[in-house]
Amino acid sequence: MTDANHNRKRASRRMVPPELGPIRSALTVDVEDYFHVSAFRGTVRQEDWGRLESRVVESTQKVLDLLAEFEVQATFFVLGWVADRHPDLVRRIQGAGHELGCHSHAHRLLYEMTPAEFRADTKRALEAIQDASGASVTMYRAPSFSITSRSLWAVEILLELGFIADSSISPVRTGLYGLQMAPCHPFRMRVKGEDLFEFPMTALRVGGWHLPVTGGAYLRLLPRFYQDLALAALARRGEVTTVHIHPWEFDPDQPRLAAPLPWRLIHYARLRQTEARFRRLLARFHFGRLSEWMRVPTPVCEVSPVRTSRNEHLALRWLDDESEPSRLP
Numbered sequence: 422m423t424d425a426n427h428n429r430k431r432a433s434r435r436m437v438p439p440e441l442g443p444i445r446s447a448l449t450v451d452v453e454d455y456f457h458v459s460a461f462r463g464t465v466r467q468e469d470w471g472r473l474e475s476r477v478v479e480s481t482q483k484v485l486d487l488l489a490e491f492e493v494q495a496t497f498f499v500l501g502w503v504a505d506r507h508p509d510l511v512r513r514i515q516g517a518g519h520e521l522g523c524h525s526h527a528h529r530l531l532y533e534m535t536p537a538e539f540r541a542d543t544k545r546a547l548e549a550i551q552d553a554s555g556a557s558v559t560m561y562r563a564p565s566f567s568i569t570s571r572s573l574w575a576v577e578i579l580l581e582l583g584f585i586a587d588s589s590i591s592p593v594r595t596g597l598y599g600l601q602m603a604p605c606h607p608f609r610m611r612v613k614g615e616d617l618f619e620f621p622m623t624a625l626r627v628g629g630w631h632l633p634v635t636g637g638a639y640l641r642l643l644p645r646f647y648q649d650l651a652l653a654a655l656a657r658r659g660e661v662t663t664v665h666i667h668p669w670e671f672d673p674d675q676p677r678l679a680a681p682l683p684w685r686l687i688h689y690a691r692l693r694q695t696e697a698r699f700r701r702l703l704a705r706f707h708f709g710r711l712s713e714w715m716r717v718p719t720p721v722c723e724v725s726p727v728r729t730s731r732n733e734h735l736a737l738r739w740l741d742d743e744s745e746p747s748r749l750p
């Protein structure tokens with residue numbers, strides 16, 4: 422490490438306000454190119470991906486350099502499509518001591534696929550990432566947190582394919598994702614006696630509302646004072662949070678693609694601020710890989726069918742009275 426880096430790191434550490442304490446967080450990176458993002462799924466066709474300029478190697482390297490500077494290790498969910506084309510990048514991530522996970526093969530939303538399509542897509546991605554790395558991959562992140570009440574069937578398939586942990590559920594609801602019944606802390610989902618450890622997207626429960634806190638576009642768009650307040654509240658509750666970032670968010674000069682205006686605003690806004698804001702998080706958080714937080718005791722729920730007068734669907738059913746605590750030990 423250079424002297425300048427060392428001094429910057431020491432200065433960053435001094436910035437940690439004592440009231441925040443050691444915030445515990447799993448850090449996750451979704452390794453995809455700027456054109457894979459769900460915002461462009463209506464305007465960029467999958468068959469054109471190979472013709473667009475790929476920038477994922479350079480932008481992921483920026484993230485790797487930052488994490489090395491702060492001596493942080495994370496879980497990298499790699500898109501199978503990227504692993505197929507850039508196996509060296511997968512090995513570089515692995516060589517830097519990070520954990521590999523799967524971010525699907527073709528970045529399709531789970532609730533827009535059939536269970537058979539999902540199984541095939543996931544198997545293809547696993548093959549690509551495992552071929553590149555030689556590692557066995559047991560962590561999954563769905564594109565755009567797309568495990569919702571319409572795609573809870575995916576839990577059984579993930580278990581069937583050997584996954585032990587997942588981070589595909591958002592307790593915050595938007596037009597793209599969200600499972601309101603999910604808690605704002607890690608939990609386990611049980612199907613046929615087997616458990617899948619779930620790390621939901623970081624959210625703050627206020628009354629009956631689940632509010633976004635940080636990570637991805639929230640890191641760039643939400644006011645810093647709000648993020649600080651929300652993180653301080655989570656720290657006081659002793660909760661483990663899961664922060665996600667994308668390499669393309671560290672690439673402000675990426676080519677501009679067509680998309681409906683709201684999507685363009687969310688995707689391109691404040692890309693020049695990503696690095697500064699992320700550095701601030703790295704200085705304030707105690708980050709780790711997902712597997713490090715799997716030792717934390719968590720409540721368990723069963724993914725079970727619920728019958729209503731109109732239909733039958735899957736829902737999370739807590740297994741005992743203490744299964745949904747407001748905080749973790």
Ligand SMILES: [Zn+2]
Nearest residue numbers: 451453564565
């Ligand atoms: Zn993604």
